[in-house]
Amino acid sequence: MTYSSFLVSEFLVLWRRKQDVFNALLFFVIVVVLFPIGINSSPEFLAPAAAGIVWCATVLAILMAVEGMFKEDYHDGSLEQLVVSGLSLPLLILLKIVAQWLTVVLPLLLMMPLLSEMLYLPSSGFWVLTMTLLVGTPSLFFIGVIGSALTVSIKQGAMLVMLLILPFYLPVIIFSTLAVKASQAGLPYSGLLAMLLAISLLSLVISPFMTAIVVKASVN
């Protein structure tokens, strides 16, 4: 096994499971649609709330995707093979996260123009929102993957992942929505974007190692 053959196989598996990615996207859109229907569909409410709505939906969709990330590998024994491969486990996990991020977040970004129209988000806010998604979502994956590894051996782990991981997502949601709101109010928002980037980088450094520890303890 090499790093590149591992990455190729990851992409192949994700390609064969494109229905799952599609479902996650549909789920994302449905959650977004719930807000105008459930609360208020006037532009006065939706325009300022758009960033928060999109981010809540994103967080849920990503958690859905991340939660089962190791399940299949755990059951068919390939997780074990990763541990004994002699390759660096944190690096393998990082590659896996990158593959997952590309297949979930890129389609999600493609949907953004449509959604921002539906939520009456002005174009300036749209670009900031897209930027927060680009800079912020990696940290969601990095943090979520720890929870996914922690619960991989539990049969009904989905709820537990939510309970464990959602509190950690709070800062990302806060900074992102504040950035969009600041831009809508004409205030500087680059500091908030920098904050999001910092969180993503911090979790990039920590998460693969923590996940590797947990994966090693899980496969025994």
Add this chain to the structure above:
Amino acid sequence: MSWAWFHKLGSPKWFFSWSKPWALPVFCFGCLSLLIGLVWGLVFAPADYQQGNSFRIIYIHVPVAMLAQSCYLALGVAGFVFLVWQMKMAPIFIKAMAPIGAVMALIALVSGAIWGKPTWGTWWVWDARLTSVLVLFFLYMGIIALQNSLDDQVLANKAAAVISVVGLINLPVIKYSVVLLETLHQGPTFTLTKKPDMPPEMWLPLLFAVIGLYCFVAGLLIWRMQSEILKREYRSSWVKQEVTEHGL
């Protein structure tokens, strides 16, 4: 500097015999000090000129909130110690500490909300402090739920340590973000703990209550850890001797 104490601390047997005479006195001292602080605060301390008598909630709220945060700090440190040195006592500590911290966070939340009603006019305000304690409560519940659902002891130890460390790293970020959220939302400007020039007859009972609650928790913690040690080390002969020869 000698590191012998550090290695000794890692041994459950050593900890058990060392902590045995301490639990009850520490607990009793804690109860006494807490009681003094509370009675003093409730009966003898003067009422606050702004808030009247509702401010007396501070004597339970502040110690409990402090404990809720200190417990989490301790969890994170223990998790780190376990990941680095594989010290056997660390997961026992985490297992014993998490429920205490959760109860503390819950009490802090409820007493804070009750205090908020006469002070701010509402039960709940998205005040940075309340929000971060709420998150803290979720973190505690997550650790407890995770430990309960993992059957394998080795995995449960690692998992609890990892989630504690990750939580500790994240806690400052979470706090900073909720403070930011609050300043942009223009929340209540009245802060609860930064009392300008609190007179000694007001803060002295608070000091007693804080010290008392810390000792109270330390005593409980030792008992809980002892139970956990017995549960985990039941195969060793000293546990057998301990359980069969001494009573409760």
Add this chain to the structure above:
Amino acid sequence: MQSSASLTISDLWIERGERDLCKGLSLSIQSGEVVRILGENGAGKSSLLKVIAGILSPLEGQILYSGEDVTLDRSLLQHDAIYLGHSAGVKSLLTVAENLHWYCPDAPSSVLYSVLTQLDLVDQVDVLVKALSVGQARRVALARLWLSKKTLWLLDEPFVSLDARGVALLEGRIQQHVLSGGLVVLSTHQELLSIASRDVALL
């Protein structure tokens, strides 16, 4: 392949749940040897193999591989070893060829096809593994033994769910491997007919 590899285990204790396994096992294996681990269910056969592979950590004991101490860091051994567990990491959403490419990306396709022909899998090269039978999926996992050039084989019940022909093929391959200087540690209840093996019993 290394000309002379050796695996030395000394005074190994494994803790599994509430039981001690192996209890001070010492074992030395040289190039060209097959060691068969015997023991009742739960005696620790799988655990022993997992400890050697580096999945589990032993409670106590030392592991040397070719004279190097790999007790704490197993990567040296892992670079030179194949471990096949009960579920060997055959991904059901990949085809047979993709599965083998994932594991042994260096194997040239001519070798791949000849191996698959031997294992009666050549018609299924582009079939997803989830469409194969259990025995066929097992053969996909075992095909790694033909393709990879690792020295140390750690095989946990390799004969399970193989038919008579599969068993004969695998025995032949093990024979060939040890003759060219390989090391094999396997756990099985099967009598190995064609291979001279050494037995180690776990109590």
Add this chain to the structure above:
Amino acid sequence: MAFNSLSEFLMMGTHAVYVWSAYGFSALGLTWLVWNTLATRRKTRDTLRKRFLRNRTR
């Protein structure tokens, strides 16, 4: 002493409901913690003792 009479103390100005419910809940929480700790302690020792005694007679 900040209060002149017991009833005044119990009334806590106009804040009796808040102060006493806050303290009541806190007392409940702390008591539960103590009870849970001691019960766990007793249960652990009892189960272990029974297990050891059973093994001895066997």
